[in-house]
Amino acid sequence: MSNAAAVPTASPFLASCRGETPVHTPVWFMRQAGRSLPEYKQVREGTTMLEACSTPELVAEITMQPVRRYGVDAAIFFSDIVVPLAAIGVDVKIVPGVGPVVAEPFRTEDDVKRLRNLDPCDVPYITEAIGLLVKELGDTPLIGFAGAPFTLASYLIEGGPSRDHAKTKALMKSRPEIWHGIASRLAAICGEFLRVQVEAGAQAVQLFDSWAGALSEADYRRFALPHSTAALMGVAQSVPRIHFGVGTGHLLEAMTETGAEVSGVDFRIPLDQAAKRLPDKILQGNLDPAVVLADDDALIAETDAVLEAAKGAKGHIFNLGHGVLPETDPAKLKLVVDHVHEATAR
Numbered sequence: 001m002s003n004a005a006a007v008p009t010a011s012p013f014l015a016s017c018r019g020e021t022p023v024h025t026p027v028w029f030m031r032q033a034g035r036s037l038p039e040y041k042q043v044r045e046g047t048t049m050l051e052a053c054s055t056p057e058l059v060a061e062i063t064m065q066p067v068r069r070y071g072v073d074a075a076i077f078f079s080d081i082v083v084p085l086a087a088i089g090v091d092v093k094i095v096p097g098v099g100p101v102v103a104e105p106f107r108t109e110d111d112v113k114r115l116r117n118l119d120p121c122d123v124p125y126i127t128e129a130i131g132l133l134v135k136e137l138g139d140t141p142l143i144g145f146a147g148a149p150f151t152l153a154s155y156l157i158e159g160g161p162s163r164d165h166a167k168t169k170a171l172m173k174s175r176p177e178i179w180h181g182i183a184s185r186l187a188a189i190c191g192e193f194l195r196v197q198v199e200a201g202a203q204a205v206q207l208f209d210s211w212a213g214a215l216s217e218a219d220y221r222r223f224a225l226p227h228s229t230a231a232l233m234g235v236a237q238s239v240p241r242i243h244f245g246v247g248t249g250h251l252l253e254a255m256t257e258t259g260a261e262v263s264g265v266d267f268r269i270p271l272d273q274a275a276k277r278l279p280d281k282i283l284q285g286n287l288d289p290a291v292v293l294a295d296d297d298a299l300i301a302e303t304d305a306v307l308e309a310a311k312g313a314k315g316h317i318f319n320l321g322h323g324v325l326p327e328t329d330p331a332k333l334k335l336v337v338d339h340v341h342e343a344t345a346r
């Protein structure tokens with residue numbers, strides 16, 4: 001970590017990431033920008049997701065929309081986990097209602113060579129968009145992000161979203177040299193994608209291993225952990241790193257071995273249990289995104305339950321336990337932000 005850690009920060013989010021005591025519990029939401037906001041749908045008219053991600057002015061506007069509307073303590077860069085893959089020439093599309101779809105799945109030794117290193121000049125729009133955002137965000141930190149090697153590899157090998165990741169697991173076990181060839185190249189690509197964002201002004205990063213929960217602990221340690229560790233290594237000495245996965249209650253300890261300073265917890269495990277297992281970790285989460293669709297009383301009660309459960313943690317960043325659901329009413333998220341700030345003001 002750079003010596004910036006020695007200088008107290010005005011940002012409750014960065015203070016929490018560093019284990020310092022913030023003026024209130026910071027709150028932001030995964031997928032806070034995007035389909036749940038009417039203003040997002042307006043600006044996205046007529047552009048594909050990947051076109052939007054490579055248009056700096058659009059990325060900056062979309063990233064700012066939830067910051068303006070909610071007063072969250074951090075912005076997350078509006079991009080997507082497949083952006084670096086498209087940038088190096090992989091034929092990947094994001095199909096609305098489906099997700100990332102890869103035209104020619106990766107399955108053979110020759111396919112490994114299709115993954116070249118990412119160069120900053122492949123993604124000039126990332127540097128430009130973050131340059132615009134840093135100016136507009138002022139004291140609100142920007143979180144950069146990347147998808148983790150296992151999750152990205154699953155999209156490349158399966159050819160799109162998958163429930164059982166069967167082709168990925170079969171390849172792992174029958175051709176481990178192909179698996180590690182693909183995953184190690186993805187780790188280098190992810191690491192460079194994170195580094196470019198930090199270089200441009202992101203003050204924290206999050207590595208999303210959305211599908212790691214599909215692995216047993218033994219398989220996670222053998223096939224995923226080394227590559228997630230490599231992906232995070234590139235920004236280890238510069239900014240706080242958050243590592244999050246879905247359905248990863250059985251992997252909490254193993255995922256901390258990537259070196260990430262903050263552990264993202266999904267909504268399936270209470271934060272007091274996570275705190276007992278990770279006593280020296282800052283925890284992020286973990287309201288169930290579906291609860292945001294409940295009535296206000298239930299929503300506040302569940303928000304208070306998350307805050308109560310987090311009291312035993314070394315530090316807490318309030319978030320959902322997965323991304324904001326597209327059908328979410330923005331007024332509900334505003335209610336959560338204001339309540340968390342009021343309930344935890346020091």
Ligand SMILES: O=C(O)CCc1c2[nH]c(c1CC(=O)O)Cc1[nH]c(c(CC(=O)O)c1CCC(=O)O)Cc1[nH]c(c(CC(=O)O)c1CCC(=O)O)Cc1[nH]c(c(CCC(=O)O)c1CC(=O)O)C2
Pocket residue numbers: 029030031032033034035036044049063076077078079080081094095096097098099100145161208210246322323326
């Ligand atoms: O249709 C649109 O307008 C774009 C939808 C959209 C995408 N990335 C996006 C957005 C904005 C938003 O979430 O509304 C934009 C996006 N994708 C992501 C992030 C980072 C974050 O979650 O805060 C963000 C930025 C969110 C923000 O700036 O607030 C990361 C992402 N994309 C993806 C994944 C892995 C996964 O969820 O499968 C993940 C990891 C996070 C997670 O687990 O939720 C892949 C992906 N990209 C995308 C989709 C949605 C496809 C669909 O259902 O239409 C999907 C698959 C899915 O979410 O089920 C496209």
